[in-house]
Amino acid sequence: MVGWTRKGTVKGRGARTPFAAREAPSTVTPAAEGDGRKEIIRLEGVSKVYRMGDVEVQALKGVDLTVYQGEFIVILGPSGSGKTTLLNLLGGMDTITSGRMVVNGWDISRLTVQELTEYRRTQIGFVFQFFNLIPTLTALENVELALELVDGDHRGKAREALEAVGLAHRADHFPSQLSGGEQQRVAIARAICKDPPILLCDEPTGELDYETGKKILALMQEINEKMGQTIIMVTHNSAISEISHRTVYLHSGSLAKVVKTEVRKRAEELEW
Numbered sequence: 001m002v003g004w005t006r007k008g009t010v011k012g013r014g015a016r017t018p019f020a021a022r023e024a025p026s027t028v029t030p031a032a033e034g035d036g037r038k039e040i041i042r043l044e045g046v047s048k049v050y051r052m053g054d055v056e057v058q059a060l061k062g063v064d065l066t067v068y069q070g071e072f073i074v075i076l077g078p079s080g081s082g083k084t085t086l087l088n089l090l091g092g093m094d095t096i097t098s099g100r101m102v103v104n105g106w107d108i109s110r111l112t113v114q115e116l117t118e119y120r121r122t123q124i125g126f127v128f129q130f131f132n133l134i135p136t137l138t139a140l141e142n143v144e145l146a147l148e149l150v151d152g153d154h155r156g157k158a159r160e161a162l163e164a165v166g167l168a169h170r171a172d173h174f175p176s177q178l179s180g181g182e183q184q185r186v187a188i189a190r191a192i193c194k195d196p197p198i199l200l201c202d203e204p205t206g207e208l209d210y211e212t213g214k215k216i217l218a219l220m221q222e223i224n225e226k227m228g229q230t231i232i233m234v235t236h237n238s239a240i241s242e243i244s245h246r247t248v249y250l251h252s253g254s255l256a257k258v259v260k261t262e263v264r265k266r267a268e269e270l271e272w
């Protein structure tokens with residue numbers, strides 16, 4: 001299925017230069033080294049309040065969390081517990097109400113709008129529940145679109161990414177000509193083609209059948225292991241926590257607990 005390695009067609013962590021090398025803005029905090037692991041995400045007392053007229057919704061309440069480079073983190077919690085809010089904040093698509101959030105040296109809470117755009121463009125790949133592909137573009141064009149504003153050979157990079165997710169032979173198909181699982185692979189190719197250090201996934205298997213969902217999880221696990229990307233995956237399927245390094249439990253906007261997975265499973269072994 002996925003045939004690349006660190007030295008393969010898609011750049012591995014060791015080989016990467018183009019985007020990670022781009023300087024983070026002046027609001028940078030040096031990443032701390034804990035147990036020899038590099039800290040990549042730090043949340044300190046992060047809160048998010050949505051205001052709708054007179055009504056206030058406290059979507060996140062004082063969340064503290066540190067994530068290390070290369071970790072596969074699963075975020076579990078019932079509907080309305082703040083999972084998507086947390087992901088959107090990490091993705092720079094929304095701003096925190098209070099607290100502090102530093103991602104790969106970028107102090108998100110203090111970025112200008114322009115810096116935030118640059119942050120999203122260089123640091124984050126997003127995989128959504130409903131794939132969010134553009135129906136009038138082919139698989140290849142959908143991936144290429146993500147490379148807009150990036151230097152270099154777009155078509156070549158897009159093809160590499162499609163190859164990495166096992167979809168090279170579907171490059172010229174439109175989303176409507178692809179199965180759900182294939183569409184999600186295109187979306188994953190779109191997320192990884194710029195080689196961002198962090199992948200954020202919101203219920204990536206929510207719309208897929210059991211077997212297809214497991215294959216997508218296997219692909220994410222492989223990307224995490226071979227490309228070294230840090231993955232934050234939101235789900236309400238507790239079985240998925242078994243492939244994580246750690247699982248973060250959210251409850252009513254608060255971080256209830258963080259649990260280390262003692263014996264990690266391969267995605268293929270999961271049952272739910």
Ligand code: ADP
Pocket residue numbers: 050051052057058059077078079080081082083084085086
């Ligand atoms: P989850 O993804 O765990 O289901 P969300 O993060 O989507 O939870 O939502 C957390 C809480 O914040 C919910 O009560 C939700 O209704 C509220 N919320 C989320 N987004 C908005 C928004 N844009 N405006 C107002 N309230 C919101």
Ligand code: MG
Pocket residue numbers: 083084085
């Ligand atoms: Mg959600």
